Amino acid sequence: CGWRLEAKNLIYGMPPDKASIPLLLHMASSSETSPVLIAVSSSSSETSAVLIAVSSSSETSTLLIAVSSSSSHGYDALRCLFLRKSMRDSRSPLFFWCLVFFSLSHHGPLKLQVQAFTGTYGINYGRIADNLPPPERVVTLLKLAKVRNVRIYDADHSVLNAFRGSGLELIVAIGNEYLKDISVYEDHAMSWIKENVQPFLPATHITGIAIGNEVLGGTDEELAGALLGAAKNVYNALDRLKLADDIEVSTPHSAAVFANSFPPSSCTFREDVVVYMRPILDFFSQIGSPFYINAYPFLAYKSDPEHIDINYALFKSNAGIHDAKTGLHYDNMFDAQIDAAYAALEAAGYGKMEVRVSETGWASGGDESEAGATVQNARAYNFNLRKRLFKKKGTPRRPKMVVKAYVFALFNEDLKPGPSSEKHYGLFKADGSISYDIGLTGLNPSSASPSLSSLTGIRKQSWLVPSSTVLRCYITVLLALMMI
Incomplete structure (x- = not known):
């Protein structure tokens, strides 16, 4: 039978x-x-x-x-x-x-x-402000907005405690000020993990540790030299604690590590950066970590508004650019910046490494000299970026490698130094209401208009089964x- x-x-x-x-x-x-x-x-x-x-x-x-x-x-x-x-x-x-x-x-x-990134959309939770809601309310906000992947720039215990049992996936960070010490003393890396990571597991879903932020490409050569040692010591400590398979070790880079990025296929690492970058890429390729890049079409447009089509930067209809070397066409700058990173990795001998976007965003306000920093442009960029990410597609150079990105940022941060634009990247205001409507729901239910509360063609990805x-x-x- x-x-x-x-x-x-x-x-x-x-x-x-x-x-x-x-x-x-x-x-x-x-x-x-x-x-x-x-x-x-x-x-x-x-x-x-x-x-x-x-x-x-x-x-x-x-x-x-x-x-x-x-x-x-x-x-x-x-x-x-x-x-x-x-x-x-x-x-x-x-x-x-x-x-x-x-x-x-x-x-x-x-x-x-364990996956370090679920779906394609995440957000950076910066806290350089004196008027933000408590972390417990932030967890509620993230769930309302259906954002699961979160990055913070430290390992603040009030945040880690608030995330307990939430199901949110969190990348914590070791600040640049700690790297030199941790690169020399592996026991200090162990102590940091035992104090800031291990006690919160498994209730708080810590999926990664970022080693510093935009270390390479700057002027501090001693800090650049400490990055690899710090990353190795943190990974070795995780390995001894049997956490290395669960927690990803990475470091985010700025576009300053590149010698050039246009056209995308011509991108290479700066000669003074390669000496530090190559050993890091070699180590990350061994442990399976991706290459994280902070990609900001806003900064590129702001630096040269006369020669860059703002529609190209905002994912709007435009003529795009043609890369003569590869024959590829780009209709938005975001994809071009990611493929520039892929080109640089290939030139350095690491063509199989995945590129992920650790930061991207658009300021909704700024100084008079900061071209493009308006609410309308910020809304257009973040709305179109969200649609693009939820399509779960790759780039022209890597069509099968789905793009994953963390948006910058969750809140406007009123104490951030630098130009005024630094204070206006938030998708949400300090009271938890939306800064502008891209389809997210804030702590105030009326803060999202019905017309955009759900994006056409976008699937609710956060809790889907693969x-x-x-x-x-x-x-x-x-x-x-x-x-x-």
């Missing part, structure tokens, strides 16, 4: 308190099957288990394969298959191993791989049907 599908239960995106490892183990103990394999693997942030159980009679055999993952960060998956088959069916070994492959392939052998999971589900069910 072949295989007969008795029951299937495929549950995705459930809260951790509703589908977890105990449920799987309860299924094993309460069923009539006898387990032949139960394996549980735990990390600081997630736990996964695989169960394979079989019961047999003279005529039939019942097979249970279940994979469950439990995480305090909002992900939980449970899939199990009960199958009954005639022992006379010669196709059983093939189907058995197909199911085993399905069960194990999603998570790896036993352990879930498409690869759904595909494996379809394949497995199809195999089951074929075997009936």
Whole structure:
């Protein structure tokens, strides 16, 4: 009679308190099957288990394969298959191993791989201000805005505590002022992690540590020389604490590391930067970290408004540019800046490294000399950027490498030094209301207009299950049907 599908239960995106490892183990103990394999693997942030159980009679055999993952960060998956088959069916070994492959392939052998970035859209939560809402209210705001990926510029404990159990994914940072010390003393890196990271795991989902900010390309050569040592010591400390597989080590760069960036294919690293950059790229390629770049079409336009089409900078309709060397066409500066970084990486010998955008944004106000710093332009840039990111596509040079970016910034920051524009990058005002309407919801529900509260064609990405999971589900069910 072949295989007969008795029951299937495929549950995705459930809260951790509703589908977890105990449920799987309860299924094993309460069923009539006898387990032949139960394996549980735990990390600081997630736990996964695989169960394979079989019961047999003279005529039939019942097979249970279940994979469950439990995480305090909002992900939980449970899939199990009960199958009954005639022992006379010669196709059983093939189907058995197909199911085993399905069960194990999603998570790896036993352990879930933590992703440092979910979806494509994130935000920078800067706090150089004296009028911002408390971190607990910020968590509420981020959830209302459906923004899951967050970067901060330190490891403030009030923020880390507020993020506990929120499901938000957080990159913390070690300030430039600490790098020289941490580069020399690995035990200081260990102490920093034990004080600012480890105590908050797993409830606070810390997915990465940024080592400094825009260190290379500046004038402090001693600081530049300390960057690699600091990154290595932090990674080694994470490795000794068995956190290196869960927490990404990276460093964000400014466009100042490039000798030139136009056309994109001509971009290379500055000669005085390469001596520091190449060893860092070599280390990051070994540990699988991406290249983070702060990409600001606003700054490029502000520096040369007479020769740059503002529509090109704002993702609006324009003639674009043609890169004669590659034959590629660019209709927006954001993509061109990312591909310039890819070109520089290729020229340095690291063409396989992913580029991620650690900062990008547009100021809604500024000094009279700061061209383009208006509310209208800021809204256009951030609205169109959000649409572009949610399409989950690559760049002309890397069409299959989906672009991921953190927007700068969550709030206007009234104490930031520098030109006036530095105080006006926020998507939200200090009271939690929106600075302008790009479809986000603020703490005040009336602050988003109905016309833009949901963007056409944009999927709610923050808590979606990866498409690869759904595909494996379809394949497995199809195999089951074929075997009936």
